[in-house]
Amino acid sequence: xxxxxITEYMEAAAIERLNAAYTTLYDPDLGTAPDRxxxxxxxxxxxxxxxxxxxxxALLAAAPGLKVLGRLGVGLYNIDLEACRIRQVxxxxxxxxxxxxxxxxTVLSVGMLLRGVFQDSxxxxxxxxxxxxxxxxxxMGGKTLGILxxxxxxRRVARLAxxxxxxxxxxxxxxxxxxxxxxxxATKSVxxxxxxxxxxxxxxxxxxxxxxxxxxxxxxxxAMKPGAVLVNAxxxxxxxxxxxxxxxxxxxxxxxxxxxxxxxxxxxxxxxxGAPNLVLTPHIAGATRESNLRVSSLIAARVLVALAMD
Numbered sequence: 080x081x082x083x084x085i086t087e088y089m090e091a092a093a094i095e096r097l098n099a100a101y102t103t104l105y106d107p108d109l110g111t112a113p114d115r116x117x118x119x120x121x122x123x124x125x126x127x128x129x130x131x132x133x134x135x136x137a138l139l140a141a142a143p144g145l146k147v148l149g150r151l152g153v154g155l156y157n158i159d160l161e162a163c164r165i166r167q168v169x170x171x172x173x174x175x176x177x178x179x180x181x182x183x184x185t186v187l188s189v190g191m192l193l194r195g196v197f198q199d200s201x202x203x204x205x206x207x208x209x210x211x212x213x214x215x216x217x218x219m220g221g222k223t224l225g226i227l228x229x230x231x232x233x234r235r236v237a238r239l240a241x242x243x244x245x246x247x248x249x250x251x252x253x254x255x256x257x258x259x260x261x262x263x264x265a266t267k268s269v270x271x272x273x274x275x276x277x278x279x280x281x282x283x284x285x286x287x288x289x290x291x292x293x294x295x296x297x298x299x300x301x302a303m304k305p306g307a308v309l310v311n312a313x314x315x316x317x318x319x320x321x322x323x324x325x326x327x328x329x330x331x332x333x334x335x336x337x338x339x340x341x342x343x344x345x346x347x348x349x350x351x352x353g354a355p356n357l358v359l360t361p362h363i364a365g366a367t368r369e370s371n372l373r374v375s376s377l378i379a380a381r382v383l384v385a386l387a388m389d
Contacts, residue, residue, distance in 0.1 A: 081101070081102045081103050081104030081119075081122075081123065082101040082102045082103070082122070082123060082124045082125065083097050083098075083101050083102070083103040083104070083123065083124065083125040083126075083127065083382065083386075084103075084104045084106075084109070084116075084119050084120050084123045084125070084126050084127070085097075085103065085104065085105045085106070085107075085109075085127040085128075086106065086107070086109035086110040086116060086126070086127070086128050086129075086132045087107050087109075087110045087127075087128055087129035087130075087131060087132060087151065088107050088129065088151075088371075089105065089107075089127060089151060089375045089378075089379075090371055090372055090375035090376070092372075092375070092376070093375035093376055093378070093379035094375075094379075096379050096380075096383070097379050097382065097383065100383055100386075101124070101125070101386065104119060104123075106119070109132070110128060110129065110131045110132035111131055111132075113133070113138070116132070116138065117137070117138060117141040118141075120138065120141055120142035120145065121141060121142065122144060123142050123144065123145055124144055124145065124146050124147070124386060124389070125145070125146065125147045125148070125149065125382050125385070125386055126142065126145060126147075126148050126149070127148075127149040127150075127151060127378060127382065128148070128149070128150060128151065128157070128158075129150070129151045129152055130152055130154060130156075130157055130362065131157070131343075132157060133157050134148060134157060134158040134159060134163070135159045135162065136159055136162040139159070139162050139163065139166050139168065145166070145168050146167075146168065146169065146385065146386065146389050147168065147169045147170075147171060147382055147385040147386060147389075148163060148168050148169065148170045148171065149171045149173075149378040149379075149381065149382045150170065150171065150172040150173065150378070151173060151374050151375065151378055152172065152173055152177065152365060152374065153172045153173060153174055153175075153177070153178075153365075154172075154286070154287075154314065155170065155172060156286075156287050156314065158170060169385055171378065171381045171382065171385065173373075173374040173377050173378050174231075175231060176370060176373040176374040176377045177365035177366070177367075177370035177373065177374055178231050178232045178235055178365075179235060179369075179370070180364065180365045180366065180367045180369070180370040181232050181235075181284075181312050181364045181365045182232055182235035182236045182238075182239055183239065184312055184338070184364040184365075185232075185236050185239075185282050185284075185310050185312055185364070186236060186239040186240055186243070188310045188312075188336040188358070189219065189224065189240070189280045189282065189308065189310055190219050190243070191336070191358070192280070192308035192310070192333060192334040192335070192336060192356075192358075193216065193217040193218070193219055193222065193279070193280065193308060193333070194216035194217065194218075195213070195215070195216045195217070195333070195334065195356075196213045196216050198358070199213060217279075219240070219243040219244065219245050220243060220244030220245065221244060221245075221246070222245050222246070222279040222280065223245065223246045223247075223248060223277050223278050223279050223280075224236075224237075224240045224245045224246065224247050224248070224278060224279070224280050224281075224282065225248050225249065225250070225269075225274040225275065225277065225278030225280070225281045225282070226247065226248070226249040226250075226266070226281075226282055226284060227249070227250055227251075227271070227274065227281060227282065227283050227284065227285060227294075228249075228250075228251055228283065228284035228285035228313065229249040229250070229251035229254050229260060229261075229266065229268075229284075230251070230254070230284060232284045233249060233251070233282075233284040234260050234263075234264050234266075236282055236284065237249065237264040237265075237266050238264055241264070241265065245280075247264070247265070247266045247267075248266065248267045248268075248269045248273070248274055248277060248278065249261075249266050249267070249268060249269070249274070250268070250269055250270065250271045250273075250274045251268070254268075256268055272302070275299055275302045275303055276302060276303075276304070277304075278303070278304065278307060279304060279306075279307055279308070280307060280308045280309070280310070281303065281307065281308075281309050281310070282309075282310045282311075282312075283295070283309075283310065283311045283312070283313045283317055283318070284312075284313050285313050285314070285317060286313070286314065287313075287314035287315075287316045287317060291314070291316075291317050292316050292317065293316065293317070293318075293319050294317050294318075295309070295311070295317055295318040295319065295322075295323070296319040296322050297319065297322040297325070297326070300322055300323065300326040300331065300332065301326070301331070303331075303332065305331065306332070306333040307332060307333060308332065308333045308334045308335060308336075309323070309332060309334075309335040309336075310335070310336045311335075311336070311337050311338065311339060312336075312338040312339065312364035312365075313339065314339055315337075315339040315340040315341045315342075315343065316341050318337070320337075320340065320341055320349065320350055320351050321350040323335060323337075323351070323354075324350040324351050324354040324357075325350075327354040327355055327356055327357055328354055328355065330355075332356070333356065334356035334357065334358070335356070335357050335358070336357075336358045336359075336360070337351070337357070337358070337359055337360070338359075338360045338361075338362055338363065338364040339362055339364075340362075343361075343362055344361070345359065
């Protein structure tokens with residue numbers, strides 16, 4: 080039991096800072112043990128989670144004294160925001176703290192996919208020499224990057240991509256056309272259809288909501304340029320995984336990198352398993368040594384301020 084309960088990984092220095100002010104329970108396995116978690120939060124005033132802890136009304140009901148919920152990340156899809164509002168629980172995400180990590184991951188993934196040479200180490204170590212086959216990779220310079228979702232992370236991706244000489248276009252139906260972000264990042268606002276048709280690489284930076292769920296489906300994938308590549312480090316439900324796997328197996332796309340999935344961890348029967356030219360990572364685009372420190376420090380500081388004001 081603790082006044083502050085932390086259910087997933089958090090940096091030690093941030094935990095020590097919290098524990099110096101309030102009794103703190105740190106158990107990084109609580110997020111996937113709902114029965115133990117409900118018992119642990121009975122006397123909690125603050126709860127700190129990442130993305131695997133499901134904060135629903137039942138959990139909130141088990142924590143009647145809860146005042147603040149810190150999210151070690153920016154996505155709030157695992158949190159019942161309406162239930163938090165009704166129970167007057169303040170929700171604090173780590174906005175911006177891991178944006179550079181996601182942007183770097185995204186642009187590096189685009190470069191890896193376009194070059195198409197970084198998955199043959201085992202072949203070369205086995206004595207083969209596929210130099211001719213691997214000499215057909217593409218440079219980033221002069222290629223068009225289409226960014227779907229031009230918020231903070233999307234704009235950081237644009238800046239990095241331009242440093243590699245890429246042309247950048249973006250689609251964001253929410254961001255006003257006169258927003259300074261377009262001009263500051265020398266990025267043209269286009270329709271979704273134009274973005275899909277023109278882009279050599281498409282990166283996704285959108286929340287998961289009704290308008291974005293299953294947005295990247297067989298129809299959209301078929302409209303992409305032959306050989307174009309796709310990177311998703313936003314939300315798993317945005318991409319129809321079976322459709323993407325089919326497009327890769329048909330040779331329609333040049334490759335894809337997925338960091339997020341409809342179900343995490345990836346099920347054993349996922350259609351993605353065995354798909355060619357596909358790189359999978361376990362929801363770590365925003366997780367680096369540096370970003371973990373920033374995220375943990377930010378949430379610790381803001382949780383302490385919220386508790387002090389209670």
